[in-house]
Amino acid sequence: MHSKTPATEESAATRGAVAIITNRHGELLLHLRDDLPAIAWPSHWSLLGGGCDPGEAPATAIVRELQEEAGLTADSLTELFETRDEHGSGQIITFFAASWDGDETRLPLSEGVRLRFFAPEHLDILTIPPFIRNGINRHLAVRPS
Incomplete structure (x- = not known):
């Protein structure tokens, strides 16, 4: 007999959240x-x-992750859309938008190498996962100028 993981357990294990912070x-x-x-x-x-x-x-996860990874509390956190990280974790990722006007070099980074603000026109030269690049471009295409 084949047992199936309950949907709530399966969806929690395969979901993530990221924030486009400007x-x-x-x-x-x-x-x-x-x-x-x-x-x-x-x-x-x-x-x-x-x-x-x-x-x-995801909305709770992004607040927690921002605090855990960078000691960051972002303003005006807004849910945008979902996409799947097809070629990485396989997770369904919920994208959020937020604003923050601090000095990123002063954040207490607990994961990764560094944080840095980039102008949108400079993103093309960076190595960014395809699903993240697509999400950023999708957000930039519809945000007010």
């Missing part, structure tokens, strides 16, 4: 991931975020 200049906060073969997208620039704990909603 400052007043329209720059985006990116996170350079560690160079560890055991993680998805090592040595790539990405957005802050991570996986949902069992039973945790």
